[in-house]
Amino acid sequence: MQFSEAAVNGWFGLVPLIIAFPVAGLLVNLVLGRRLGERFTGFVASAAVALAFGVAVLQGLALLEHPEGARVLVADWITIGELSVPWAIQVDTLSVTMMLMVTGVSTLIHIYAAGYMHDDVRFQGDPGRYTRFFIFFNLFVAAMMILISGDSFLTLFVGWEGVGLCSYLLIGFWYEKGKDGIGNALAGKKAFVANRIGDFGFLIAMFLAYTNFHSLTFETVFEHAEAAGPEAGLAVTLITLFLLLGATGKSAQIPLFVWLPDAMAGPTPVSALIHAATMVTAGVYMITRTHVLFHLAPVSSSVVALVGAATAFFAATIAVGQFDIKKVLAYSTISQLGFMVAAVGMGAHVAGMFHLVTHAFFKALLFLGSGSVILGVEHGHHAATHGHGDAHGGHFDPQDMRNMGGMGTRMKATFTVYLIGALALAGIPPLAGFFSKDEILLEAQHTNLPVYVLLTAAAFLTAFYMGRQVFMVFFGKPRSTAAAHAKENPPLIVLPLVALAALSLLGGALNLPGLHTLGHWLEHTLGAEKAPEFSWLVAGVSTALALAAITLAWRIYGRRPLAENQPDPIAAPLGGLFQALNQKWWVDEFYEWLVLRRYVRLSAWLAHQVDTIFWHNWFHDSVLAAGFRRGTRWLAEGFDLPVIDGASAALARWVTDIGGGLRRMQSGYVRNYAVYVLAGVVLMLSFFLVRSLS
């Protein structure tokens, strides 16, 4: 893509503002936020993101006239020898789609968070952290914008690391809370470490791309890779596989998905923004961005598709066995990300991006809705215990679905929007999720049958666990006093939910079968993709399965609602299987056994053998310390004592001796002095006499 002067001078030139606005917001809050209070902080943070959304809209409008987009140079960033990486922003239909989605959803979540965090900081007992939360939030949006807008692997990587950092900061936002007072901090660490493994893959891919294609800019790398032809096949396959490793870290796919469920330790808006709608889609976006490379590496593409499909199914099974309202959604997110990854793996980038956007709508809605429910239960808990009870220290868990029930009558607005979100996720027509999921299934049915089977099974489970959740939370009678006292939240929290519900309802219109609006829009960036014809069979099967799953969930959880302290009705018939689902297939324990324990043992061994015995005991004590002692002793005894001390002592002795000799001359007898004078005169005279004679 060339620098198009006319376009750059137009609205495209404004695109750096999309990063500048959130940065400005966080700076203002950093300096003034604490002084000017919560209303100010929340307003500034939300306005900053809303302005960024405005910029994104302008970019979208500009693209309507110039669909080829533009590349806007922000700064010359790195120039070392032959390596030249400018910081340029890629404005094309793909990046602008992401910008619109991220800033739009972020704006709604910011507004929601302004209300949610007001209560949360009070329940957690530290209102001072309100400002810090929004600083992190804006920082995250800025980093995400850098990630999306970068036109090279390296600029993308900067944003990639930036969102990872924000994710870490926000998961551990209540770092002194959680299990044993350290659980949240550990969750943050786990997310960071798992992401680092993915980052390692991304870095290797970047290095490989540079050594093979001598550039880091997407455009150039793609051109060189295509020009290199089959010779570069192995290199491209390796690059794409390492990119996939990066994507599994960020987008929580097998094998690195384990961090995402733990990331629910963060406040609910964080889960909605970062761990459902935006950051976790970075991997999918990255694979779509580098689709040229994946086209050249069919092996990697099928691996991507299989990883995605396996993750989609695997995570969906776990979601069935969870009791924490957010954990269900977390595994659901992993599962849906699996759908997207499978789609881009099959080359159906439009379907992947479509599902990415609609999923952002309804998953953000579900998370925020669950936050609303949690907040309602917290309020109920406080009301029931008259504010005397310890809301977080006690045994009461406001996120446990077994403590809920009957919320539908108590939180009507939340219930309605949650229902819309759940139906969209379950894939019931004509909601957004149906169309996007259907496109992926359609593609899978055409290209890859195992993937199709896995995804269809995952879709069935999705509808089931969502039905289970909705029936457990909203139907029946309250199973705790807290749930019984729950009440609806203020409009600041509910209105963003309504907006997201509308998007979840109508999001499918983005890319209706036959019209393919999004497909034509993305064509300018991704090239023409032949989407398979709408198939009544695929759509019918998935819809029928979804309806069947919901009916099944109703028969189990809806018809005879759970009573207080009653175990899950599917626990008994499934037996050990349910235990496995509830315990997440013991993946954490497996990793603990496979990697962590060995790693810790290796570390301990290295610490003992290398650090203590080798470095400390031998190298430090025997080599450094002993050598130093020997050297200094030699210097002291061989040099200081004889030479330096000797010289000064000898000098002193000479002076004493000479002085002692001279002392005797000063006898005190004047006549002696006269003799000396005489002798001196005689000497001088004889000297002159002798000289005159010779």
Add this chain to the structure above:
Amino acid sequence: MNIPTNYVVALSAVLFTLGVVGVLIRRNAIIAFMSVELMLNAANLAFIAFARAQQQVSGHVFVFFVIAVAAAEVAVGLALIVTIFKAKHSIDVDQVSSLKG
């Protein structure tokens, strides 16, 4: 009558030697003082002898200066001797040796 210069210089040398020996061997401060005067006047005699031999007046001028300085020196020296005598009841120069090293 014309006395050769050599004779006068020889007399001067004899007088000077007498003065030196007097200073070195006598303990009485007054005697030593007189010996110093003797040495000065021996030098004066040598000045005069050479001035006459050279037919120049500068030697005479020197002699006047030496006489003037000697007078001043005697005044200081006798005052010192009187002070020492008051302190020590003696004018033996060997008694005055408190500055020995």
